[in-house]
Amino acid sequence: MxxxxxxxxxxxxxxxxxxxxxxxxxxxxxxxxxxxxxxxxxxxxxxxxxxxxxxxxxxxxxxxxxxxxxxxxxxxxxxxxxxxxxxxxxxxxxxxxxxxxxxxxxxxxxxxxxxxxxxxxxxxxxxxxxxxxxxxxxxxxxxxxxxxxxxxxxxxxxxxxxxxxxxxxxxxxxxxxxxxxxxxxxxxxxxxxxxxxxxxxxxxxxxxxxxxxxxxxxxxGSGSGGGATPTLTWPVVQYGNTGERVRTVQYLLQQWGYSVTADGSFGSTTLTAVKNFQASQGLGADGVVGNASWPALTVLAQQGDSGAKVRAVQSQLVESGYAVAVDGVFGPGTDSAVRSFQGAKGLGVDGIVGENTWNKFAW
Ligand SMILES: [Zn+2]
Structure with missing residues (x-):
C-alpha cells in the first residue's frame, strides 16, 4: 500500500x-x-x-x-x-x-x-x-x-x-x-x-x-525573502555573544534541523551547529554569523507557518515591545505585529518576514 x-x-x-x-x-x-x-x-x-x-x-x-x-x-x-x-x-x-x-x-x-x-x-x-x-x-x-x-x-x-x-x-x-x-x-x-x-x-x-x-x-544568495536588496549589512554574531540576536540564530538553526537550545547564549553547541550549517551551504565554516551566513540562515515566514522560524520572529517582536506569544504559530496576532514592525521600520508592509524584515530584526 x-x-x-x-x-x-x-x-x-x-x-x-x-x-x-x-x-x-x-x-x-x-x-x-x-x-x-x-x-x-x-x-x-x-x-x-x-x-x-x-x-x-x-x-x-x-x-x-x-x-x-x-x-x-x-x-x-x-x-x-x-x-x-x-x-x-x-x-x-x-x-x-x-x-x-x-x-x-x-x-x-x-x-x-x-x-x-x-x-x-x-x-x-x-x-x-x-x-x-x-x-x-x-x-x-x-x-x-x-x-x-x-x-x-x-x-x-x-x-x-x-x-x-x-x-x-x-x-x-x-x-x-x-x-x-x-x-x-x-x-x-x-x-x-x-x-x-x-x-x-x-x-x-x-x-x-x-x-x-x-x-x-x-x-x-540574495534571494531570501521577498524583495530583498542584495547588499544588506548584517550584524556579526559569534562565540561568546549573548542576547536576542543570538537567540534568533539559534531558532533559525533549529529550523534547519540543528539541535541547539534557544537560550540566547552563543556557546560551543551553537558554534558547532553554525559551522556545520555553513559547511552545508558551501560557506566558509568559521562559526561567525555575518553577511554571508545570515541570508543563508533566514527562512521566509508568514501567516500559516509554524515552528522554530516563527518563534524567532515572535521572540524578536517581543523584544521590540509587541505583545505576542512565542508559541511558534504564525497566526493573525503575529501577522499584525509583523506588519506594524515593518511599517515602523520603513519596510514594505506585507506581513511576510523575508530577508529585509529579518535584517531589521537582527539589528
Ligand atoms: Zn517542464
Missing part, C-alpha cells in the same frame, strides 16, 4: 525551547490522499523522512510517479507548471499522472512544497530525469509577468542555491545570453530551463523567465 510520511513536526513547548522530532507514520493513509492512493498499491516508499530542504513543506508525490536514482544529481531543471500550485501538487499525487517534480513553488508568496526526495528520481524531464532535480514554478509561460513574482524568484533561487551547495556543485546558472530556447550543453550550465535540455518538447519556463536575475539571485 502507499503510505505517507511527514518529514518533521515541531513539538509544542511552553518554554520556548522547541525540539524537532522525526515523525514516521507507518501503515497509515493520509485522509486527504486516501482516494488517490488506492491505485498505487505496490509502490515503494522513500527510505526516510525528508531532510533535503527544511524550509519546504513535505507533501509527497504518489510513489508510482517517481523511481530510484541510478546516477547522482548534477543539474537543476527550471519548469513552469502550466497550471495552479494546488493542482500540480494534487496531480503528482495521482497515479494517473505518471509525472512528478521534486519541488513546486507557489507564485503568490514563494511557498515551497517538496514532493520527491532529491535522492529519488522525479519524472519531469524525460531522458534527463536521472541526474536532475526538478523545480516546478506555478504559472504559465504565456503570462510570465503575472506569475513569475519576486517572491517566487527569490524562493526558487534559495532552493537552487541549496541544491548546488549541498553537493558542492558550481553555480553555473544559465544567464539567458544564448536565447531563452537554446539547447545548452550540460557541461556549460548546471541550472537551466526545461527547454534548454536536449531532446525536449516543452518550452518552459519560456521567454519571460528572467535568467540574468535568477542567476544573480542564486549566485549572490
Amino acid at each position: 502507499c503510505r505517507t510520511r511527514r518529514s518533521r513536526s515541531p513539538t509544542s513547548s511552553r518554554n520556548n525551547a522547541p525540539t524537532w522530532r522525526i515523525i514516521k507514520t507507518k501503515n497509515t493513509i493520509d485522509g486527504l490522499l486516501a482516494g488517490l492512493l488506492v491505485a498505487c498499491a505496490a509502490a515503494a516508499l522513500p527510505a526516510a523522512a525528508s531532510t533535503d530542504y527544511p524550509p519546504a513543506i513535505w507533501n509527497p508525490a504518489a510513489s508510482c510517479n517517481y523511481s530510484a536514482r541510478t546516477v547522482s544529481v548534477s543539474h537543476v531543471a527550471v519548469h513552469t507548471t502550466q497550471g495552479s500550485y494546488a493542482g500540480s501538487i494534487s496531480w503528482f499525487q495521482n497515479c494517473s499522472a505518471g509525472v512528478s517534480a521534486h519541488y513546486v513553488i507557489r507564485s503568490s508568496d514563494g511557498q515551497v512544497t517538496q514532493m520527491v526526495r532529491e535522492a529519488d528520481k522525479a519524472w519531469h524531464i524525460g531522458n534527463s530525469n536521472g541526474y536532475t532535480v526538478g523545480i516546478e514554478h506555478e504559472g504559465y509561460v504565456a503570462n510570465p509577468s503575472a506569475w513569475y513574482t519576486t517572491a517566487m524568484y527569490n524562493a526558487s533561487a534559495d532552493l537552487t542555491r541549496d541544491i548546488l551547495a549541498s553537493r558542492a556543485l558550481a553555480q553555473k546558472v544559465y544567464d539567458g545570453a544564448s536565447g531563452w530556447n537554446a539547447v545548452l550543453p550540460d557541461a556549460n550550465f548546471d541550472v537551466k530551463g526545461h527547454v534548454n535540455y536536449a531532446s525536449q518538447s516543452h518550452t518552459d519556463p519560456g521567454s519571460g523567465w528572467d535568467w540574468p536575475r535568477y542567476k544573480q539571485l542564486v549566485t549572490s
